[in-house]
Amino acid sequence: xTHLNVEIKAKCQDPEIIRRYLQTNHAEYKGTDHQTxxxxxxxxxxxxxxxxxxxxxxxxxxxxxxxxxxxxxxYLVRVADPPTLKEVLAKSLGxxxxxxxxxxxxxxxxxxxxxxxxxxxxxxxxxxxSNFLAAMPKEELRRQCEFYMTEFRIQEQDLISASYSxxxxxxxx
Numbered sequence: 001x002t003h004l005n006v007e008i009k010a011k012c013q014d015p016e017i018i019r020r021y022l023q024t025n026h027a028e029y030k031g032t033d034h035q036t037x038x039x040x041x042x043x044x045x046x047x048x049x050x051x052x053x054x055x056x057x058x059x060x061x062x063x064x065x066x067x068x069x070x071x072x073x074x075y076l077v078r079v080a081d082p083p084t085l086k087e088v089l090a091k092s093l094g095x096x097x098x099x100x101x102x103x104x105x106x107x108x109x110x111x112x113x114x115x116x117x118x119x120x121x122x123x124x125x126x127x128x129x130s131n132f133l134a135a136m137p138k139e140e141l142r143r144q145c146e147f148y149m150t151e152f153r154i155q156e157q158d159l160i161s162a163s164y165s166x167x168x169x170x171x172x173x
Contacts, residue, residue: 005061005072005130006141008149010158012125015104015115018152022106022113030054030105037101038086039165040093046163049089051082054105058085065161069145071138099164110136111144118164120171125152 012018022029035052045062056079063072079085104115114126127148129141160167 002073002075003130003132004138004141005074005128005132006069006138006145007063007072007129008069008127008145008154009160010125010149010154011160012115012123013158015123015125018113018115018125019104021151022108025108027106027108027113030107033103033105035101035103037099037165038090039096039099040089041096042093046165047089047093048165049079049082049086051086052103056080056082063163065163065166068159069142069149070161076132097165097168099168101164111148113148116164118168121164121167124160124164125154127152 031054033052033054035050035055038049038051040047040049042060045060047058047060050057050059058077058079059074061072061074063070100119102117106113106115110130110132112126112128112130114124114128116124116126118124127145129136129144131141162170
């Protein structure tokens with residue numbers, strides 16, 4: 001089943017501002033995950049295997065790259081044996097790029113927050129409003145993202161349009 005996600009990704013100059021806000025507003029802290037996202041070569045969209053100590057998922061998504069709040073439709077499959085699946089996908093599709101990051105994960109209702117430290121790129125914040133738990137119109141998901149963007153003092157010039165994978169590919173060229 002496909003789900004709708006509205007996301008804001010931004011450079012994060014001071015992660016402590018976001019961390020304090022989330023703690024003060026009783027966000028549910030899931031922990032710090034050391035994640036490896038392996039992106040595979042696909043005809044369209046993005047396919048990645050996320051391996052971490054909290055999250056282990058195969059994720060396929062389609063999204064337009066834009067700096068403002070962006071919509072994506074995604075499929076998420078929990079994975080019990082990430083190393084074997086990674087080997088099969090690498091042999092059949094080929095690896096596009098690997099992204100390593102340290103990610104703090106928080107929730108307030110249906111909104112997921114990430115404070116990321118991405119190897120080779122720096123610090124970022126993500127706000128993801130999703131209809132994964134309950135049906136919500138995309139206008140409400142967008143409003144939620146914009147509300148937290150304001151609360152976190154994220155400026156327009158800090159917004160990022162590309163995925164971490166595309167940013168790393170650009171850096172390595």
